[in-house]
Structure formats: structure tokens, C-alpha cells
Amino acid sequence: MxxxxxxxxxxxxxxxxxxxxxxxxxxxxxxxxxxxxxEESAWAHEQWGLDLETPEDLxxxxxxxxxxxxxDGALHLRSDFLLDKNDDDHNVPVRFVLxxxxxxxxxxxxxxxxxxxxMRARTQxxxxxxxxxxxxxxxxxxxxxxxxxxxxxxxxxDEVSHRVLGNQLTDEAAGEVxxxxxxxxDTNGRIRRNVMDTRRAVSxxxxxxxxxxxQFEEARQILRDIDSLDGHTTFLFDKxxxxxxxxxxxxxxxxxxxxxxxxxxxxxxxxxxLIASVxxxxxxxxxxxxxxxxxxFSIGLMVLSVMAPFIYFxxxxxxx
Numbered sequence: 001m002x003x004x005x006x007x008x009x010x011x012x013x014x015x016x017x018x019x020x021x022x023x024x025x026x027x028x029x030x031x032x033x034x035x036x037x038x039e040e041s042a043w044a045h046e047q048w049g050l051d052l053e054t055p056e057d058l059x060x061x062x063x064x065x066x067x068x069x070x071x072d073g074a075l076h077l078r079s080d081f082l083l084d085k086n087d088d089d090h091n092v093p094v095r096f097v098l099x100x101x102x103x104x105x106x107x108x109x110x111x112x113x114x115x116x117x118x119m120r121a122r123t124q125x126x127x128x129x130x131x132x133x134x135x136x137x138x139x140x141x142x143x144x145x146x147x148x149x150x151x152x153x154x155x156x157x158d159e160v161s162h163r164v165l166g167n168q169l170t171d172e173a174a175g176e177v178x179x180x181x182x183x184x185x186d187t188n189g190r191i192r193r194n195v196m197d198t199r200r201a202v203s204x205x206x207x208x209x210x211x212x213x214x215q216f217e218e219a220r221q222i223l224r225d226i227d228s229l230d231g232h233t234t235f236l237f238d239k240x241x242x243x244x245x246x247x248x249x250x251x252x253x254x255x256x257x258x259x260x261x262x263x264x265x266x267x268x269x270x271x272x273x274l275i276a277s278v279x280x281x282x283x284x285x286x287x288x289x290x291x292x293x294x295x296x297f298s299i300g301l302m303v304l305s306v307m308a309p310f311i312y313f314x315x316x317x318x319x320x
Contacts (some may be wrong), residue, residue, distance in 0.1 A: 001320045002040055005030040005118075005134075010125035011135075012116065017043070030103045034110060050097065050104055067204040074099035077135075080197045081111050081142055082149060082190065091194055096135060103131035127272065129266045132211065136218055139198050143225045146198075150232050152189075153184050157239055160184075162245055167181075169250040177247050183238045192233045195226045202226075213296045264313055271305030 002017040007030050015026075017040075033044065044050045066078040075098040105114075115246060116136050119126050128134050160180050162174065177189040202219050205211060211219060240248035275298060 001034045002036070002043065003034070004028045005032065005121075007128070007130075010127075010129075011123070012118065012121035012128065014122065028102065029128075029211050030105070031132045032114065033104065033106045035108050036106070037042070044104075049190055066239075067201060069208065070149060072099070075205075077204065079139075079142075079201045080194050081107075081113050082146060082194045083109060085112060090137070091190055091197075098131055098135060101131055103134050104280055109247050113138060113142045114267070116145070129154045132205075132215055136202075138226075140218070140222050141173075142198055143195060143222055143229065147225075147229060147232075149187065149191055150229065150236065153188055153236055156180065156184050157236070157243065160243055162249070164246050169247065169254075171241055171251060171254055176245050178244070181240055185237070188240065190235045192230075193235075195229050195263040198224060199226050210236075210259050236253050264310075268306050268309040271309070272302035275305060 003028055004015045004017060006015070006026060007013075012030070034043070034098055040264070049274075068076050070076065075096075077096040079094055079096065081094055082093050083090055091108060092109045094105055094107040094111070097106075107114075117134075118119075120141075121137070160177055163169070163177055169177070202222050206216060206219050211271070232289045
């Protein structure tokens with residue numbers, strides 16, 4: 001799918017190319033290509049001389065070669081954008097080409113950052129003025145979306161905290177908590193990687209000396225926003241580790257309770273075992289052999305020997 005965006009009266013006007021002729025007679029500032037077919041790739045090559053790369057090609061390049069400028073003055077950037085958290089937690093690679101006042105973006109998934117940026121550019125006059133503005137706005141929106149995703153992690157971890165610290169945690173509940181914590185930790189890590197990639201891209205644009213004074217200030221603001229997010233991701237990592245340690249601690253407590261029961265039972269059964277061993281020796285001159293109540297007496301003695309340790313343990317509070 002090829003989306004064409006033209007600037008009219010300070011707003012972006014979107015149209016979609018369904019055939020080769022839809023690309024002619026337009027003056028776009030942004031061409032957004034999503035999951036291109038072979039036919040659409042051929043259209044892009046014939047119209048703009050653009051060679052479309054697959055996502056596999058985008059992820060196979062060296063990290064140092066993800067931002068570069070070619071001899072014809074075109075800027076090439078490869079950046080990661082966070083996919084919708086409610087659908088699937090992973091980063092989607094997007095390729096940008098900025099050439100001759102025209103921005104190309106090539107991707108394989110519909111991203112919420114692009115939807116939000118398009119909506120703003122369509123409804124707010126003067127939101128973007130050229131292709132560079134569109135690119136900076138996409139990065140700024142990506143930072144905002146990452147901040148929203150961090151807020152969702154805060155809310156999810158608050159709910160987990162109430163479960164961990166509020167009531168007695170069973171082993172089954174502890175397993176569910178550990179699964180939830182691991183999911184939020186993975187999302188937090190992807191957000192941190194995402195904003196790090198955005199920082200590198202914005203820094204590359206600032207070093208290229210192609211930004212106007214207003215655009216340069218906007219890029220600096222994006223970097224300041226990213227710096228503020230770094231502190232939040234670090235705090236979330238610490239909170240996740242605390243909840244993980246607390247959950248594992250409750251699991252150990254539950255296991256220790258089971259071991260304590262076996263330990264108390266083992267100690268309580270030692271005296272009757274000793275008495276049974278003595279009476280099982282069958283001495284020749286053992287008085288109980290000639291006493292009518294000898295064996296009932298031995299059995300009663302074993303019962304009392306069991307009760308005495310339990311009474312002692314109960315008074316010491318070891319059975320609670």
C-alpha cells in the first residue's frame with residue numbers, strides 16, 4: 001500500500017495509490033509505503049528511482065550503517081518503532097529516505113505512531129511545513145507513545161504490587177505474578193531500546209546541519225524528553241527487580257512452611273520410635289512380658305511421648 005501525503009493549506013492531505021497512474025501529477029512531501037507488493041515496488045522504482053528493501057534487509061545491516069548520507073545528498077535512516085502494546089510487544093523496523101524535499105517511509109506493519117502523526121498533521125494547520133518536519137514529528141510522536149506505554153507499565157506494576165504485598169501469596173498466584181512481571185520487564189526493555197534508537201536518529205539529523213533553527217530546537221526538545229524517559233525506565237527496572245525478589249521470597253516462605261511441618265513431625269516421632277525399639281528387643285527378663293497391661297502401657301507411653309513435643313512446640317509458637 002502506497003499512501004501519498006500532499007501539503008494543502010498547512011494540512012496534510014492523504015490519498016492512496018491503487019494504480020500506477022495515481023502517482024503522477026502530485027507534489028507530495030511524504031510517501032508512506034506499507035507492506036509493498038512486487039507491483040507497488042516496481043511503481044516506486046519507476047516513479048522515484050526508489051529501491052524498496054524488505055524488513056529482513058533492514059535488520060541485517062550493521063548498527064553503524066543505519067544512518068548515513070549518500071553522494072546524491074539523500075539521507076537514509078533505519079529506526080525502530082514500538083508496535084501497539086495491546087496487540088504484540090515488539091519493535092518494528094522502519095526505513096526512511098529523505099531526498100529532494102520528499103520523505104519516504106517503508107515498513108511492514110501499521111504503527112500507532114504513524115496513525116497519530118497523520119491525524120495531527122491533518123487536523124492542525126501548520127503542524128508540518130516540509131518533509132523534515134514530518135520526520136521530526138514522527139520521532140517526537142514515538143517518544144510520546146513510549147511515555148504512554150511506560151504509564152501503562154506503572155499501572156500494571158501497581159496492580160501486581162497490591163497482589164504481592166496485600167495478601168498471603170499462594171504458589172499458584174506467585175506463578176501468575178512472575179509471568180506478569182516478566183511481561184512488563186520485556187516491554188520496558190523494548191521501550192528503552194526504542195528511545196535509544198530514536199536518540200541516535202535525532203542526533204544524526206542534528207549533526208547533518210540540515211535543520212532550521214526551529215527544527216533544531218525541536219530536535220533538542222525531543223532529546224530532553226528522551227532523557228526524562230531514561231529515569232523512568234531505570235526506576236521501573238528497579239521496581240520490577242524488587243517485586244521479583246519479593247515474589248520469590250514468598251515462594252520460599254511457603255516452601256519453608258512445608259519443610260517445617262516435616263521437621264516437627266520427624267522430631268515428634270523420635271521418642272515413640274525409641275520406645276518401640278526398646279520394647280522390640282524381646283529381653284528374657286522384661287517385666288512387661290509377664291504383665292497383663294504391659295503392651296498397652298508401652299503404647300500409651302509412645303502416645304504421650306508424641307504429645308509432649310507437640311505441646312512444647314505449640315507453646316514456643318513453632319506450629320503457627
